[in-house]
Amino acid sequence: MKTHQAKRVEIIIEEPLAGRLTDALIEAGVTGYTILPVKGGSGRSGRWSRAGQVSRGSGMVAVVCLIKPERLDTLLDAAFSVVEKHIGVVSITDAHVLRAERF
Amino acid sequence: MKTHQAKRVEIIIEEPLAGRLTDALIEAGVTGYTILPVKGGSGRSGRWSRAGQVSRGSGMVAVVCLIKPERLDTLLDAAFSVVEKHIGVVSITDAHVLRAERF
Amino acid sequence: MKTHQAKRVEIIIEEPLAGRLTDALIEAGVTGYTILPVKGGSGRSGRWSRAGQVSRGSGMVAVVCLIKPERLDTLLDAAFSVVEKHIGVVSITDAHVLRAERF
Amino acid sequence: MADILSLATTNLISPIILSFVLGLVAALARSDLTIPEAVAKGMSIYLLFAIGFKGGAGVATHGVDATLIATLVAALILSFALPFIAFALLGAMTRLGTLDRAAVAAHYGSISIVTFVAATSVLESQGIFSEGYMVAAAAVMEAPAILSALWIVARSGAKGTGTMDAGLYREILLNGSIVLLVGSFIIGMVTGEEGLATIAPFIIAPFQGVLCLFLLDMGLVAGRGLRETRGEVGPGAVVFGILMPLIGSIFGLAAAFLVGLSPGGAALLMTLSASASYIAVPAAMRVALPEAKPSIYLTLSLGVTFPFNLAIGIPLYTALATALVGGAP
Amino acid sequence: MADILSLATTNLISPIILSFVLGLVAALARSDLTIPEAVAKGMSIYLLFAIGFKGGAGVATHGVDATLIATLVAALILSFALPFIAFALLGAMTRLGTLDRAAVAAHYGSISIVTFVAATSVLESQGIFSEGYMVAAAAVMEAPAILSALWIVARSGAKGTGTMDAGLYREILLNGSIVLLVGSFIIGMVTGEEGLATIAPFIIAPFQGVLCLFLLDMGLVAGRGLRETRGEVGPGAVVFGILMPLIGSIFGLAAAFLVGLSPGGAALLMTLSASASYIAVPAAMRVALPEAKPSIYLTLSLGVTFPFNLAIGIPLYTALATALVGGAP
């Protein structure tokens, strides 16, 4: 089956900022993204878990975005502008996709 | 630690079709898969979120499948037959796995 | 935007063991990880789903860990010591990250 | 007429309706108020279980009416027939393609259980009797409309007829809400008054309150849906979303008349015919008619017809049924 | 005997049992009906909190019986001892390996709190008194069986003895359901009748109804489990799943007799001894005996013994206890 080069960008970011991040992604010309829930984690700012939490304040989500390789830099700039001062992790992986016209 | 080449296939697909997809994967000889929940996303068919939803109709899941590289084509054919007319995104990444006998 | 080489390790493991795994990771010098919920899956030990489950006994989680490439082996050893006799899948992907100082 | 208006007004300022409005307004104002998916599903399971059980216990108390079978047959026919009317009407009133028209038609032939629940609440608050087995009629009406819609598509020869596989039939017929409704109806029938007494503090006392929170959630979901729908639903379609329930309700009224239902039963059959699915049918459409646009059928069903029925339809149907379907309960 | 039968029949057509049957049937018919995990967990927290609190308030009202300590000690011994019987029985009746037998044995030494809850409901509906501190006995019986099973494995020298680390001891003893049960028991004891009065509309009135939905969920989970188990559980094991609770209940009866429990208390101790864990022990087994197959112990506990106890065991134990353990409460 024919596949096409793409980049898979995964941004783990605080939930209260997710809306700002996705708005920035859309503005940067991203055609789609998917948000996965996160149960908990650990980093320099300590360990956390969503269990029993009522506030949106504590907790993160994972935003996954598949894009054409040539759009990567625009996306990263957009993402970085939001993530910069905030807690968050951005990773990029080489990927292949079916149906390239979608990305 | 010794690792083995593998492919990581991630299929983001509408929840009502997840059962058909995994049946097709199993039929195609896949030995295992994992289904992750999805909170929301955006694509050509607009933005959506699972928040407050009662119907299984709206919403997607992510199916992650690790396989031996030589099985990739069979898997993609199987996945494509289900995803084809439907909303869904298929991506493939090169990966390494521990305990190759499992895949 | 400048990115840095990293490894993305994804460990799908039974929930009752997640605490032991993350303790082992921290001990192995990992600076952070993120835990994603899992809805269901299938493997050699059959098909399962979290739907309606009360017990923590059945069900898995996905632990995602981004690390500097040179730390991979220590991490895999730590992970393997926990996963060894248990149900679980470990995969490694080449990745790039922003803000390398975090990993 | 004055009666209908006063009924409508009382209805409009009920906690139930106002909760829906609150959700709608919050979503349109882009508040971050949300009810977790699991809680929303939990509430819908509660409502289905409670309404099914109460219906069954009602049948156990009042005995199985001679009209039970006739009502179920009428319900079956209504659900099969209404999609054809809806499909034709959409052809006349909108420019939607065959697939979208068929998908919308399936929704209007099927039913919305929460609209039904709201109607039973209105009847109860007015002390109007209704047959317990109307719950069974609701269950019967969930699925047939889907088959009619798929038949319409197959006949039209439209491409993309989806995969009408055996799995889909099972999914449609053994869909969670049908199974829960029918199951709890049978449990209510078997355990009767005595069973009801055991769990009444759970399924009767807090029912109205749970319904409020559930409608708050539906308002939120409907409001978010309306915000995301950017002009895909034209004015013709919106008018359809109001006209079709009225037409449906007339067919429901006629059927109730033929079958010999009580005024309350007639009001419920009108409500069922007038309501449009938003749980079971959308999921079936994603599998069977994937090319049909969810933004169209969900907006019409949840954003137009549901609030119309809630605010105006139910009091109207109740008033018509009690006025026209004479006779003491 | 006629008594037992009539009791069993009344029991069989209670909303609780029928809800379990509904779930089982729905799952076996492959309906997509599911209760969200969060809702199921929420219900189990509610049930544990309510049953613990009521037990504690009962103790506050009736005073601490002289038999309290004796009962807890008896419970402890039962939980430690029953796994040995179960392990031996499995050796005689099945071809399961050491690890699987030990894991199953741990489940049968421990208890199923929802079986206990169902038994208290039956007692209440029949107006039979039972000691409030039976809840504490339930909590006491959760963990010791696990230690017995691990000891059996260690002694047998089977490989894969898992990691019996310090963490595991803490996990077993401070497991959520034990902590919640004991904690709410103490709160109930401290706040007494007055505290109970404040929250009775929450923990007493809707209790039976929540139990119905919880059993619906257990039916769904059990049914799905049975469907996935492809013949790993042979007929010998199934017979064990029915024989073992009977044996356990006899030990429970003897202990109740020795300790001097009321008939109701005896019925509950029999039920505890007869029931098999499906929440705490499975999680512990995944850590301590990872090579033991969940499909075996879960199928037996949830798919065989739980429904057996629910439908036949509880009325049987109640009838035996009231017949044999004479004396006014």
Next chain:
Amino acid sequence: MADILSLATTNLISPIILSFVLGLVAALARSDLTIPEAVAKGMSIYLLFAIGFKGGAGVATHGVDATLIATLVAALILSFALPFIAFALLGAMTRLGTLDRAAVAAHYGSISIVTFVAATSVLESQGIFSEGYMVAAAAVMEAPAILSALWIVARSGAKGTGTMDAGLYREILLNGSIVLLVGSFIIGMVTGEEGLATIAPFIIAPFQGVLCLFLLDMGLVAGRGLRETRGEVGPGAVVFGILMPLIGSIFGLAAAFLVGLSPGGAALLMTLSASASYIAVPAAMRVALPEAKPSIYLTLSLGVTFPFNLAIGIPLYTALATALVGGAP
């Protein structure tokens, strides 16, 4: 004084407080007891809806007092003003940086709705009247403190002033809990006694019980938070977490006096002033002051001030208010 002590003691052994303690102890002992996020959120939605509705229905019954507007204005001023006091106090008592001090100050100017709910429960249990519109005062006090804190930061010229964009204003003002509280308050006011009667079995009868489980969850979250905080909160900050509510409550008392609230209303305004946010403000801080450390403000708000208010503050404020704010209701 003896009065306060006896009140405090009764309060301390209420199911509500003990549930919180149970959660705290379970978390500190590292039990795996957890309440699912969705269930916790569902309970908080229930509490907000119920308290708002009851407040609104109370206003509908007792009529709109002349003091309503004055109370809301007083609440507004308190919420704007208290952060300045908190900020100065933190400067004197701790070595925290500007950003952390400002973030903490925002929490103490805002309110904790569950503390408010607990206070209304205490008042109700003692038969003390309070104005229904105190709920509206609570809603009014949620947001202004955030603006004060951001203004303090902006003035101080501290780097990292975050993105105080238009989106943030909307998020703060249309934050889910404010919208739900105000919305249900209005629904309660519009539907009045009659509306309340319909849903009382849902929002009144089980209220105390749900509050227990919610406080159990808060205890768990607070306990886990305390465990993760490794010494970032020094003794000075802890003392602040006890002193600040006392200071806040005095301002609240003065305002209640000026406005002419009833003793019960005064106790509630004191409680609001004394309480610290842990839902709305933390989320806003993550966006607006990302460099401020959550471990500091969450530990103080949830781990120190919340339990202090629950155990000691509320009975104290109630005793003071009833002693000092004379006059029959």
